[in-house]
Amino acid sequence: MATKTKDQPVKLPRGNVEERGGSWSLRVRLGGERKRIPLGSGMSEAKAREKADAWLERMAREGYGVDAPPAKREGVTVREHFAAWISGALLREHGPVNGLREKASADVDGWRAAKYIYPAIGDKLVHEVTEQDIDRVMARVPRERREKTHLQLYSLLRRGFDLAVMPARLRKDNPVTRYHRPPKGTAKLFAYLLPSEVLALLACVEIPIGRRVLYALAVYTGLRKSSLMALKWKDVDITHAMLAALITKNGVPQLFEIPAGLVNVLRAWRARCGDPADDERVVQDVECVETREAEQLREDLRAAGVTRAVLFSKEKNVAQIRFHDLRATFVTWAKRAGKTEGWISDRTGHLDRAQLDRYTRAARTLADLRIEPFPDITSAIPELAPAAADGPAGPLTEGGGTPEGGPTGRTHGHLEPIPVGRLHAR
Incomplete structure (x- = not known):
């Protein structure tokens, strides 16, 4: 970028000085994007503002951030956008817009994106993704996989591109349509343990x-x-x-x-x-x-x-x-x-x-089958059994009561929850 001459008017970029954990930084918008410039720690606010002013003057002299057109966000790739969403960077940048919140399933969603989405369209720009690209992603899931696997991938894609519309503003429509939603599969016998x-x-x-x-x-x-x-x-x-x-x-x-x-x-x-x-x-x-x-x-x-x-x-x-x-x-x-x-x-x-x-x-x-649920697991794990059976309230008997004849907590043949330390008649 060409530097401004001395004859040209110097217009300072706009910025804010912030302090986090004892460290000062300058938040400034350059080329339409927000940047953070470290200023250092162990200084007063006045000193931090002095350093920030020096940075702003330098950027103005060199033409950074002055009269620069906003950066075109459509240059973001699918990989970059989904990584920003899953990692929480999108939430930190925009706040709780369009239902954004911290993802409890970030690890598994990151794995799912890396396995199915990135190999197919990860390096493609978000605004260039078409419905046909979504077809290719959905086709990567083997047919023998459970219907829920297909549905989870569809939901991940649908939500990710919905956030690309707002708040990321990377495109104006969502290429994931209702036609991409997997059909409801046949009923299956689900598993559970005895x-x-x-x-x-x-x-x-x-x-x-x-x-x-x-x-x-x-x-x-x-x-x-x-x-x-x-x-x-x-x-x-x-x-x-x-x-x-x-x-x-x-x-x-x-x-x-x-x-x-x-x-x-x-x-x-x-x-x-x-x-x-x-x-x-x-x-x-x-x-x-x-x-x-x-x-x-x-x-x-x-x-x-x-x-x-x-x-x-x-x-x-x-x-x-x-x-x-x-x-x-x-x-x-x-x-x-x-x-x-x-x-x-x-x-x-x-x-x-x-x-x-x-x-x-x-x-x-x-x-x-007359199988009773929720058996007492106090002694179920052998390595923990001695310490588990000899708790603060005294060891529990097989029936759930205390050796002194306290309440058993047995109802309909199974153990009801009994708070340790306050075994009282119910």
Whole structure:
């Protein structure tokens, strides 16, 4: 860019001085884009403004930011735009416009974009993407994959290009049309675990203990994987047997009671981890590969001696067991235990009536087999059993009560949640 001569009038660019964490910076718009120029730390505001003025004068002399036309945002590629959205950069730049918020599923969405979107159109400019390009992306998903995989990719594309219209203003229309939405697939037999299979899974010492704690949390809370992975120790109230899920898919925080057996397991798990700080994650370092947790669960089930054929079936009308089906296991068990839809939704978030009806049918099967849900898992994980069984309120008996003859908490043949430390008659 040519520098301005001394005869030309010098027009200063406009900028603001900001302080964050003790460091000062100059925010200025150059060529239609906002830039941040570090000014340094350990100085007064007056000194920071003095340095900022020097920067502005220099940029004016050299012609930067003066009379420059706004940058054309259509030069952004699909990869750059989706990465900005998924990472949260788009939210930081524009704020909560058009429903923008922090993505709880950023990791899996990033993986999905890298696998299906970027290889097909990642280097293409956003404004150049056509409906035919979306066809090519959708065609990358193998036909044998579940219908939900196709639907998740469609939703990711639809939302990403909707944000390209507003607030990114990279194009005026959305190339993802309703015709790209995958057709509703045929009904499939969904998978869930039986109580005996969960106990076998938790008892298998060949499986890393952290992963077994994660499985216990999933089955006994009904939370999604993203919520489980975000749990911190400060979210677990051992004294009152309550758990707060603050990171959820729909953005609505949840607070609910958890069973005594799970409380005992978590207390023993924290002690085994060396009493980590409250801000530490409960299920960190669980040795579970983020993008293949379904295969990992199936491998773990086989290692635990669980061989029920329907869990591993590859028939077109059967869904193989996945990590998400631990949530389905929780709902099925809860319906079998006679829990209300409100009780279940308090723990799982939004579930519509059609979904719950599917779990009701599965619960009837458990009732026909006279299988009781939610067995006590206090001693289910061998490495944690001694510490879990000998908690602050005294060891729990097999029936759920204290050795002194306290309440058993047994209703309809299963253990009701009993807050450790305040076992009282209900």
